[in-house]
Amino acid sequence: MLTHITLMNFALADHLELELNQGFNVLTGETGAGKSLLLDALSICLGERSDTAQVRYGQDKAEVIASFSYQADSPEGLWLKENELFEDTEELIIRRVIFATGRSKAWINGRPTSISELRTLGRLLVLMYSQHSQQQLLNPPYPKQWLDRYSGLQSQAQILKQSYQTWQKIERQYQHALEAQHSRAAKIEQLQQQLEDLEPLLALNYQDIEQEYDRLSHHESMMQDCSSMLYAMDDGEQNILGELNSIVRRAETQQGRSKHLEQVYNSLLNAQSELQDATSELRQFIDRQNFDPERMEELNQQLEQFHRLARKHRLQPHELLNEYQIWQNQLEQLHELENPEHLAEQAEQAHAHFIALARQLDQARQEIAIPTAQQLTEQVKPLALPEAHFEFKFESLDSPTIDGLSNIQLLFTANKGIPAQPLARVASGGELSRIALVMQVMNATRTDAEVLVFDEIDVGISGGTAEIVGRLLANLAQHVQILCITHQAQVAAQSDQHLLVKKQQTDPASSTIIILDEQQRIYELARMSGGVEINETTLQHAKQLRELKFQHTKS
Template sequence: MLNNISLHNFALADQLSIDIEDGFNVLTGETGAGKSLLLDALSACLGERSDAAQVRFGQEKAEAIATFNYQEHSPEAEWLKEHELLDESGEIIIRRVIFANGRSKAWINGRPTSMSELKTLGRLLVLLYSQHSQQQLLDPPYPKQWLDRYSGLSEQTQQLRQAYQAWQKSQRLYQEALEAQHSRAAKIEQLTLQIEDLEPLLDIPYQDIEQEYDRLSHHETMMQDCSALIYGLDEGEQNLIQELGTLLRRAEAQQSRSPQLEQVYNSLINAQSELEDAASTLRQFIDRQSFDPERMEQLNQLLEQFHRLARKYRTQPDELLQQYGQWQQQLEQLNELENPEYLAQQVEQTHQHFLDLAQQLDQARKAVAIDIAAKLTEQVKPLALPEAHFEFKFEPLDEPNADGLSTIQLLFTANKGIPAQPLARVASGGELSRIALVMQVMNATKTDAEVLVFDEIDVGISGGTAEIVGRLLADLAKHVQILCITHQAQVAAQSDQHLLVKKQQTDPASSTIITLNEDQRIQELARMSGGVEINETTLNHAKQLRKLKFN
């Protein structure tokens, strides 16, 4: 539920905060007062496109904040939990800042968010119906979309689209496989030869043989240096280990006289141990060394083989085995995924699955269409269309598509004895607006969103018809929260909360929104129904309209 909207330097609003109540809320005001102010701010908070014109004249930025609460296991609560945005207060606080250069930023519960995330959350919170919604009735896909949504077939429709896409994808892969058969065979042959080229080297560690070859090719100088090292460490007349022993005895004699001298002594002890280990390792290394010219020649041939293949395949010798693994993977993919016979089976399976789902959905639509058309007829009749009649017409498609097996038209007649015809052909503008309104109200009963916004959807109706529309919205508001911008006193009289937009000629001009008490509501209803001059007659009429709310 929407609790509050706060604005700062947003369009005509300087500083504004409005609490929104449960039930049926209406927003009224004279033409040009800024009734769209609240709606524009709410749309901005729901991730819709922002505009630099929404920044108040002379200011650097505009700010809109919308505060909602939510039920524990609602779709929006699950979304918040998934995105780690749950707040201990149990609220959703959406903040949108729009800068004068056209850029904008948004936050959800204090964390920066993207417009994509904001739109996704917004669709879970609020559904918006505008005065232009009647134009949707003239779009060929709309009757089918409306029927699916109202009858709860949207999930089946989505599954059908996914099945259609899977079928189309399998067809595309099959065609690509057929076209690429020749190049595929050539590529398989090439990869096979490359893999065979490297197979003799698979069990040979390049770095190990390179190091062994380096050791044999420098055997003479290596042994000379090792002998010099062992002589200087332990075998010469004045070797390092012996000299270190002399120094160690001096350090031992003084180590008890200072912590620093003790540290020196311990360091020399460690050094002596390290030098002794080094000398021992050198002796063992020297004992194991021997020069093998045959082994050196063998290593030389192996290295030449590595370098030749590395040049051939334009890589480094130590990366040849990695290249081998990549070729193996490519070969497996070509053998398994590009098999035209296998893909042909996939095409048949996905096509049949799509046709099965399409048949099920077509039957489900036809099964509910008669009852839903009857409900629509009964809802429209009270709106000055007593002879209205609706029916859905199904016509098979030449080729099934992602929407199913049939086109669906909504047929309508407003006159007794006249056959129903396509809505766009026979309905007047006033009839379209009333039909659109009823279809929106019917759809609203099926939504998970807890807030519905109606933006002047009652344009084109008046009198008793407007009163019935007001009752429709009031009944709907028993289940969801409604915010409705209206020019009709009969609609506004049915509301639970009445908000009035007033323009103030400050410098620059500004708009404010106030919550009306009962006496103020009577005055505003009188203005809406009687024009500029408010007299006893218009006031009595306004009081009568309010009484209808409680009858």
């Protein structure tokens, strides 16, 4: 559960710290006081998108720190172990910092984390319901999704979706294979011809041939230059090696008299060795050279072959052999292209498997739909809808979808003797609010999350109906921790902890949240019930609301 939350420079909060209790916690306050402050901060801490407007005016950053207690074997505990964030203290600390520049950073148990990881963990810790949740009832997929969630069929529905995706993937492969089959033969013939063109070149290297041909083409001038170099270095009467040998001997005589001369001597020795090596290499090169007209003609033909094929295939000569390997791979892929008949068989098997799963899920849904609709009916009746009646209507689809074989509608009537019709068509706004509230509470009883947040979901109800809503939430809070923003005194009176949001006229303005004692609660309930004028009558009414809470708890 959420045990502690700290807000620093967050929106209207300067520095705010709250200890939260297990059970039913309500937040109330006058319009504009900032009642959503705590829930907004909690949402940010659980990975929701941040906004620079959440940084308090004049500050460079805002910070929210939330502490949760949890069990090691809980979903969040297992997630922390899996991500190596588990602490033996079984305390989870989440910190989020939002900078005025728009950036934000997050930490889980002191270790930096990504927003996506934070959002994943947040879904395990907290479920949030807003006053706009009733709009979900109008979405066609919602009845099916709600029935699956409440009836524990979500995993079965997920398996069905995976089966559908597998079937569709194989079906697409089959269609692709059919289309490819028509052009496959022509493409194979083309690639085989291209590979055949290049086969004579496979044992050749274009760069080596080009270099050898260039050498033979310039054989005469190359040999003249090589002979001149050798004559100058060693064969002439006055040659470089002879002159250098004389210089080395003089340097050897003087090198012991100065470190600088010693360095000069060593450099000359190195130069002498390098020049001797170069002379030897040059002499060997000249001895090996032999002009071969036949070899030159052979090289010329090979180069012409490279250039002809390069023009044919619109490539550079040196790219031909690389392209050969690409064509070879393409040909292998075409040969390995799956047989359409084999894929057709696989697609048929995948379809049959999907249909079998879809029929099982459809049957499970129909079996659970009747008792679930009866439970929903009984939960809604106390909310000033004594003649309410719900049914789930199954309509077979012409073609199966990823969700199954049937379209599911939630039918409703509020009047005795009138047949149930689609909810979106016949329910008023107030009826939708109450139905959405009950459906959310029913779902909340099946969740693994230990913290449930209700943001003004009691909009549109009042009086005795609001009191029953308060009891619903109070009963639910015996199993989970609840945070609820409400305008209804009847709901707030049922809470275990009452938090009051107050705006302070500081500069700049700020909001704070205080935990009310029993006397303060009576006064706040009176304000919620009676408005500006708080008198003995409104105070007495507030006390009666609290007494109803205690009577209900005892019973």
